[in-house]
Amino acid sequence: MLNLIQFDNVSKVYADTNTKALSDFSLNIETGEFVFIVGSSGAGKSTLLKLMMREEVPTSGYININGYDLNKMKKREIPYFRRTLGIVFQDFRLIPNMNVYDNIAYAMRVIGARENAIRKRVPYLLGLVGLNSKARSKPSQLSGGEQQRVALARALANNANMIIADEPTGNVDPKMSYEIVDLLNHINADGTTVIMVTHDLHLVKTFNHRVITIKNGVIESDCPDASHIDVEPYRFENPEDAVGSYFVEEVGEDLDYLVENYAADVAEEVAAEDVSSVTDFFSEEGGEEE
Amino acid sequence: MKGASVGYLTREGFRNIWVNRLLSLATIVVLVSCLVIVGSGALIFLNISSVLDLIEDQNVVMVYIEDNADETAMDTLKVQLLALDNVSDVQFVSREEAFERQKAAYGDKASLLDGLTADILPNAYKVTVKDIEQFDSTVATIKQLENVLQIHENSELAGKLASIRNAVSYISLGVIAILFFVSMFIVANTIRITIFNRRLEISIMKAVGATNSFIRWPFMVEGILLGLFSAVLALGIEYGVYSVASIWLSDVMSMLGGDVVSFNEYIWYIFGIFVFIGVFIGAFGSILSLNKYLKEHNNVVENQ
Numbered sequence: 001m002l003n004l005i006q007f008d009n010v011s012k013v014y015a016d017t018n019t020k021a022l023s024d025f026s027l028n029i030e031t032g033e034f035v036f037i038v039g040s041s042g043a044g045k046s047t048l049l050k051l052m053m054r055e056e057v058p059t060s061g062y063i064n065i066n067g068y069d070l071n072k073m074k075k076r077e078i079p080y081f082r083r084t085l086g087i088v089f090q091d092f093r094l095i096p097n098m099n100v101y102d103n104i105a106y107a108m109r110v111i112g113a114r115e116n117a118i119r120k121r122v123p124y125l126l127g128l129v130g131l132n133s134k135a136r137s138k139p140s141q142l143s144g145g146e147q148q149r150v151a152l153a154r155a156l157a158n159n160a161n162m163i164i165a166d167e168p169t170g171n172v173d174p175k176m177s178y179e180i181v182d183l184l185n186h187i188n189a190d191g192t193t194v195i196m197v198t199h200d201l202h203l204v205k206t207f208n209h210r211v212i213t214i215k216n217g218v219i220e221s222d223c224p225d226a227s228h229i230d231v232e233p234y235r236f237e238n239p240e241d242a243v244g245s246y247f248v249e250e251v252g253e254d255l256d257y258l259v260e261n262y263a264a265d266v267a268e269e270v271a272a273e274d275v276s277s278v279t280d281f282f283s284e285e286g287g288e289e290e
Numbered sequence: 291m292k293g294a295s296v297g298y299l300t301r302e303g304f305r306n307i308w309v310n311r312l313l314s315l316a317t318i319v320v321l322v323s324c325l326v327i328v329g330s331g332a333l334i335f336l337n338i339s340s341v342l343d344l345i346e347d348q349n350v351v352m353v354y355i356e357d358n359a360d361e362t363a364m365d366t367l368k369v370q371l372l373a374l375d376n377v378s379d380v381q382f383v384s385r386e387e388a389f390e391r392q393k394a395a396y397g398d399k400a401s402l403l404d405g406l407t408a409d410i411l412p413n414a415y416k417v418t419v420k421d422i423e424q425f426d427s428t429v430a431t432i433k434q435l436e437n438v439l440q441i442h443e444n445s446e447l448a449g450k451l452a453s454i455r456n457a458v459s460y461i462s463l464g465v466i467a468i469l470f471f472v473s474m475f476i477v478a479n480t481i482r483i484t485i486f487n488r489r490l491e492i493s494i495m496k497a498v499g500a501t502n503s504f505i506r507w508p509f510m511v512e513g514i515l516l517g518l519f520s521a522v523l524a525l526g527i528e529y530g531v532y533s534v535a536s537i538w539l540s541d542v543m544s545m546l547g548g549d550v551v552s553f554n555e556y557i558w559y560i561f562g563i564f565v566f567i568g569v570f571i572g573a574f575g576s577i578l579s580l581n582k583y584l585k586e587h588n589n590v591v592e593n594q
């Protein structure tokens with residue numbers, strides 16, 4: 001498989017504060033992977049993502065992303081490189097006075113896309129994130145989870161082949177977090193690589209993908225699944241809620257999808273038991289949230 | 291950039307102006323004031339110039355000729371005078387002519403000259419000098435020539451005129467330079483506020499891979515449009531102001547024997563200057579602000 005992301009002995013020292021954020025960091029991520037990056041505050045997770053999107057440059061070491069050698073990249077090439085990434089922010093970054101449609105279209109307009117290409121692509125993306133009916137809504141009229149889905153659609157607008165998300169669920173409640181990562185899972189299933197930083201270990205446990213743990217700027221562990229993480233996965237009383245209201249018409253299909261792809265145990269539980277009697281995970285363990 | 295994009299970006303520029311309409315209005319008011327001051331300065335300069343031209347045209351030196359000079363000597367002198375760089379015209383004034391003029395000047399008291407003949411006066415050449423600043427050296431050269439009896443000149447006036455012209459042009463240049471920077475600062479500040487208002491959009495543009503020229507264009511358009519609007523408005527106001535001022539100016543000018551400089555004669559120059567200054571200031575004001583912003587806020591991910 002192709003190496004999509006390659007870090008060789010990368011160190012990053014922030015000169016102004018003389019902070020060593022990453023030390024001799026090496027990492028490979030292949031096309032199509034879904035990777036969670038976890039670690040305590042200040043461990044260097046955001047720094048890692050900033051190096052990936054060429055917002056920061058390494059103090060030493062080699063970085064190659066999507067075939068771009070970031071060490072050799074010229075300033076004027078950065079925009080073209082960024083078009084191959086879909087960047088998602090914790091605070092959504094939707095433009096408040098533009099409706100959902102225009103927020104997504106905006107990403108295409110500012111790279112010079114033609115209006116008829118935009119008219120074709122945006123409805124497709126809206127369908128993908130299940131927000132066709134909200135095309136004319138303003139961000140303020142949406143829930144946090146819906147806003148982040150709009151942001152995801154925007155990140156995908158220019159055909160990025162990877163999503164880089166720094167705590168995309170940091171500002172929403174667990175149910176919406178689940179919705180967002182579930183959507184990321186769908187997108188990943190279509191071949192898009194997903195790199196996601198999170199503090200929510202329940203999510204990591206639920207979706208059970210490769211987990212990279214960073215501590216003090218070095219990789220503490222890199223596991224192909226979440227079996228080593230000792231927390232409860234999320235479960236929901238109502239599977240329709242669990243998979244998000246945007247898939248209402250395909251709930252059955254979506255449960256199959258859940259069983260097939262991830263959180264197999266949760267989905268099996270949900271599918272096996274009488275749906276209405278499944279305990280509400282959040283009423284019991286909501287206090288565990290950070 | 292493709293055609294469609296240019297259209298889109300230009301609309302964005304217009305949108306910036308409309309979204310910040312109060313600020314845009316304030317900026318236009320300041321820019322128009324600056325342009326009107328610059329234009330008024332230019333018109334005052336043009337009028338003073340035309341007065342100076344008028345006076346300079348009358349700037350003649352009377353070169354009196356020795357009585358014993360014969361026809362050939364006088365002709366030689368004339369050729370020598372005409373050969374001087376700074377001399378534009380040489381007219382012969384015979385003693386008879388001069389005497390008649392003198393009589394006319396005495397008017398009622400012309401009888402005082404009764405019994406006198408033209409012989410008491412010398413023949414003369416009326417020499418017109420081109421550049422008033424070199425007046426003194428020209429006069430000195432003429433004094434060296436043969437058969438020159440005496441020179442009647444008014445070098446003090448010449449010097450004064452030259453220094454007035456210099457002072458006027460330096461002051462105008464100074465005022466224009468100051469206003470130029472003031473306007474640039476005002477536009478830069480307006481664009482800075484627009485940028486601040488649109489920092490979210492800028493961070494999104496950077497994240498999705500918009501090129502810097504794409505990010506810049508709407509702000510450039512905004513700055514240039516502010517400059518253009520101001521130029522057109524300033525031209526109209528200048529026209530009004532000058533029409534009113536002309537009424538008063540024409541009295542002064544006719545006293546000096548001239549006419550007010552006509553606005554229409556210079557309208558395209560003035561408009562050209564206004565548009566040039568407006569567009570230049572608009573474009574550079576916005577580039578200044580944006581470069582500063584893009585340098586300082588190069589982050590895509592940081593929370594705001």
Ligand SMILES: Nc1ncnc2c1ncn2[C@@H]1O[C@H](COP(=O)(O)OP(=O)(O)OP(=O)(O)O)[C@@H](O)[C@H]1O
Binds near residue numbers: 046
């Ligand atoms: N722009 C910067 N200038 C100076 N130091 C920085 C900068 N950004 C991060 N740091 C420092 O680098 C270290 C790693 O920061 P980083 O943001 O990568 O942590 P993180 O793992 O994302 O933490 P969190 O979970 O709180 O987001 C921290 O000590 C931080 O203070």
Ligand SMILES: [Mg+2]
Binds near residue numbers: 046047
């Ligand atoms: Mg972080």
